[in-house]
Amino acid sequence: MAGLVPGAAGATSRGVPMGQRWQRVAAAAGLLSPSGDPQPTIFAQMSALANATGAINLGQGFPDTDGPDEVKDLVKRAIDDGRNQYPPATGVPALREAIAEHQGRRYGLALDPATQVIVSAGATEAIAAAVIALVEPGDEVITFEPYYDSYPAVIAMASGVHVAVPLTLRPARADEPGTDGALRFAIDFAALERAATARSRVLLLNSPHNPTGMVLTPDELMRLADFAARHDLLVITDEVYEHLVFGAAKHLPIASLPGMFERTLTVSSAGKTMSFTGWKVGWVTGPADLVGAVQTVRQFTTFAGGAPFQPAIAWGLGRDEFPAALAASLEHRRDVLSAGLQEAGFSVIEPDGTYFIVADGAPLGFADGDELARSLPALAGVAAIPVSALCRPGDSDGPFRSLLRFTFVKDETTIDEAVNRLIAARLGGRRR
Ligand code: PMP
Ligand code: GLN
DSSP states (O other): OTTOOOOOSSBOTTSOBSSOHHHHHHHHTTOBOTTSOBOOOHHHHHHHHHHHHTOEEOSSOOOSSOOOHHHHHHHHHHHHTTOOSOOOTTOOHHHHHHHHHHHHHHHOOOOOTTTSEEEESHHHHHHHHHHHHHOOTTOEEEEEESOOTHHHHHHHHTTOEEEEEEOEEEEOOTTSSSOTTOEEEEOOHHHHHHHOOTTEEEEEEESSOTTTOOOOOHHHHHHHHHHHHHTTOEEEEEOTTTTOBOTTOOOOOGGGSTTTGGGEEEEEEHHHHHTOGGGOOEEEESOHHHHHHHHHHHTTTTSOOOTTHHHHHHHHHTOTHHHHHHHHHHHHHHHHHHHHHHHTTOEEEOOSBSSEEEEEOGGGTOOOHHHHHHHHHHHHSEEOEEGGGGSOTTOTTOTTTTEEEEEOOSOHHHHHHHHHHHHHTTHHHHTO
């Protein structure tokens, strides 16, 4: 991100000595200013900018419509029924059983809810605890780039080394949405192979992928499984958008491939599946030894939480109708936003899943996505996330520099209004 580089020596503007762990965490996430002061995450920064300017917030990914009333009613009842003290540290049995049932029904994974499932404070805590539990100082953790913002931060917490392998672009196939010449994100397997070393320890995957919306195909997953086995890697897989896939795309957990269960921790969350991102109920599943290692750390990061939410989510997880309806409506909203962004002059890279679409500001004359994202609320009354904030800090010539991420998890009227504003702003004309 422009102007934000890892601090090295001296003291911050508030007199705090540099070089402490929290600063390395901020620096790894591109959030440490040259003076050593930390910034909040890009999602928090852009939501604050949207609020301050009255811009339509297509930045931070959260739905503007809550999940099902039945689930909310169950929470209210649970509070009234006295479910207000610490739940068991691994999660209430009903939710652990519902998670095991969900993984069995959808993916054929047979899990013991007593030893192979734990509930966490969102996917964020599960990923952090897994990385802290299993990464030794100097161990390399491979992710693709762009990546979700918490990954480099938690790798730094564990004193691991983040190895980011840039995604590549390929031409869209005839059966994929988009116009002639449309591009799609894909894995660069040659670059992945070059990234592996004797210190490689963890492959941290995310599919469906934030920010690109890429959904790994069975063929790609098989190649990744082969890669993990050959290099004897643990796999931590972030599948929070598992239900939110479009068209012919299907979500397949890598843990369900032959030989992969024993080396894989699978993370998900009710935030995206049930549209309750503020409840922060997530989970991690896998073989008992790995899950036990995560729990050893996790019992000291929150111990437990979300007592009244857990039984309600257990009920909701058994009902695939809700996420299925959400995915269908999101697919339509993707199409509306995609068409609108193109009308406003962006080129887009169509997603197969998630809440997000990536748009390129270069055709409008904006080579620097960070600069465009920070000025877009003033220029057009719309907020978005610069993809460069989800890439290695300081890589100002990276291939993703001119890209912005827009969310379509907003009601259609809001998306229409954002599109109208982007078109009316005549962004291309401003640079000519
Ligand atoms: N991983 C990815 C890819 C995400 O987009 C998010 C944001 N929802 C999370 C993890 C965090 O999930 P939670 O809110 O359940 O902690
Ligand atoms: N997952 C959300 C996004 O990608 C943000 C969550 C957060 O703000 N930490 O927009």
